[in-house]
Amino acid sequence: MLQLAAGMKTLGTETAFEVLARANQLAAEGRDIINLGIGQPDFKTPDHIVEAAVKALRDGHHGYTPAAGIPPLREAVAAYLGERYDVEIDPDHVLIEPGGKVTMWFAMLTFGEPGAEILYPNPGFPIYESAIRFTSATPVPIPLREENGFAFDAEEVLAKITPRTRLLIVNSPANPTGGVVPREQFDRLAAGLADHPHVAVMSDEIYSRMLYDDREHVSMLSYPELRDRLILLDGWSKTYAMTGWRLGFAVWPESLVDGATRLAVNSHSCVNAAAQFAGLAALQGPQDAVDAMNAAFAERRQVIVSALNQLPGFRCVEPGGAFYAFPNITGTGLDAKALQTKLLEEAGVAVVAGTSFGAEGEGYLRFSYANSVEAIEEAARRVGHWLTENSG
Numbered sequence: 001m002l003q004l005a006a007g008m009k010t011l012g013t014e015t016a017f018e019v020l021a022r023a024n025q026l027a028a029e030g031r032d033i034i035n036l037g038i039g040q041p042d043f044k045t046p047d048h049i050v051e052a053a054v055k056a057l058r059d060g061h062h063g064y065t066p067a068a069g070i071p072p073l074r075e076a077v078a079a080y081l082g083e084r085y086d087v088e089i090d091p092d093h094v095l096i097e098p099g100g101k102v103t104m105w106f107a108m109l110t111f112g113e114p115g116a117e118i119l120y121p122n123p124g125f126p127i128y129e130s131a132i133r134f135t136s137a138t139p140v141p142i143p144l145r146e147e148n149g150f151a152f153d154a155e156e157v158l159a160k161i162t163p164r165t166r167l168l169i170v171n172s173p174a175n176p177t178g179g180v181v182p183r184e185q186f187d188r189l190a191a192g193l194a195d196h197p198h199v200a201v202m203s204d205e206i207y208s209r210m211l212y213d214d215r216e217h218v219s220m221l222s223y224p225e226l227r228d229r230l231i232l233l234d235g236w237s238k239t240y241a242m243t244g245w246r247l248g249f250a251v252w253p254e255s256l257v258d259g260a261t262r263l264a265v266n267s268h269s270c271v272n273a274a275a276q277f278a279g280l281a282a283l284q285g286p287q288d289a290v291d292a293m294n295a296a297f298a299e300r301r302q303v304i305v306s307a308l309n310q311l312p313g314f315r316c317v318e319p320g321g322a323f324y325a326f327p328n329i330t331g332t333g334l335d336a337k338a339l340q341t342k343l344l345e346e347a348g349v350a351v352v353a354g355t356s357f358g359a360e361g362e363g364y365l366r367f368s369y370a371n372s373v374e375a376i377e378e379a380a381r382r383v384g385h386w387l388t389e390n391s392g
């Protein structure tokens with residue numbers, strides 16, 4: 001018998017990838033499947049970004065780059081964040097990573113070990129809990145509630161801090177709920193953290209450019225008192241429709257940036273050189289494609305929320321950001337996981353059960369509206385039909 005490391009038994013997964021695989025399999029068998037399961041923009045990467053990568057390859061950028069990323073890209077990220085949030089960012093604190101996910105993994109490796117506690121949003125991106133468990137740290141859920149628009153309650157978060165707490169994870173706009181945390185909650189959290197200088201924060205802001213109805217994005221970078229213990233996670237994947245390029249960025253505090261760079265050297269060495277040139281073009285080039293994608297998401301959001309609220313047994317609060325709707329389905333009397341399977345196999349609609357995002361997701365389904373208005377309307381029609389046929 002092979003002896004595996006203990007952490008291997010605790011690794012979770014992202015159900016969205018499993019749903020995608022099954023949806024593709026059904027489609028290959030000739031079934032007509034509408035995919036509202038996977039969390040990625042349905043748009044192509046804008047042309048000028050693709051061209052920058054092609055040019056980089058033609059210009060001979062075929063070798064390793066510095067582990068932390070090419071200097072112009074680190075400088076561009078620092079300038080971009082500085083301008084967006086009116087803060088000073090040292091390019092030496094910026095790391096370019098193969099996706100936002102890597103920052104998460106490195107943060108967990110930096111702080112997680114037996115006896116350590118890490119606070120994370122629940123329902124939340126499933127890899128938080130998986131990575132925490134892998135390190136044998138204790139995952140401490142922060143419940144996010146529908147009645148609060150799925151925003152955390154700062155007092156509740158602060159009350160969960162113990163002397164063993166090492167890291168707090170926050171995510172706004174959020175996956176899977178689309179929840180946006182109001183500034184007032186961030187202010188109270190930042191003020192309260194002054195009493196807990198032993199707690200670092202990882203702020204996952206990968207959906208920072210996707211907000212609706214004039215909502216503002218509050219970046220934790222804008223709290224100077226937290227900067228010496230803040231890890232910012234963001235990247236290109238969602239904003240520029242670049243999920244497959246595997247490109248993300250992070251800002252690490254002075255005391256942690258060397259450790260994070262060593263983790264990079266020890267794991268992936270550096271990000272694909274051409275992708276880094278693409279990232280540079282994305283930040284420095286025209287932003288109209290981003291605006292156009294966000295306008296499309298805003299329209300689809302209206303369509304999906306109104307359609308979901310008309311389904312029997314469904315109730316959906318308006319998501320403030322990202323491209324997910326997270327309806328409460330308890331009125332159907334059906335279990336979320338069972339509904340996920342039935343909707344895919346019988347109605348041809350791929351969605352993800354709320355429980356895939358943690359125990360607090362019981363009674364919810366995640367619909368990604370990164371699909372056309374027509375597809376969303378047809379999906380809602382199919383789900384409605386299935387519910388009517390199978391009710392009672």
Ligand SMILES: Cc1ncc(COP(=O)(O)O)c(C=O)c1O
Pocket residue numbers: 039098099100101102125171174175204206235236237238243247248
């Ligand atoms: C909240 C959140 N953080 C991070 C990521 C990972 O992004 P990337 O594809 O850049 O690794 C995702 C992707 O779905 C996400 O939803």
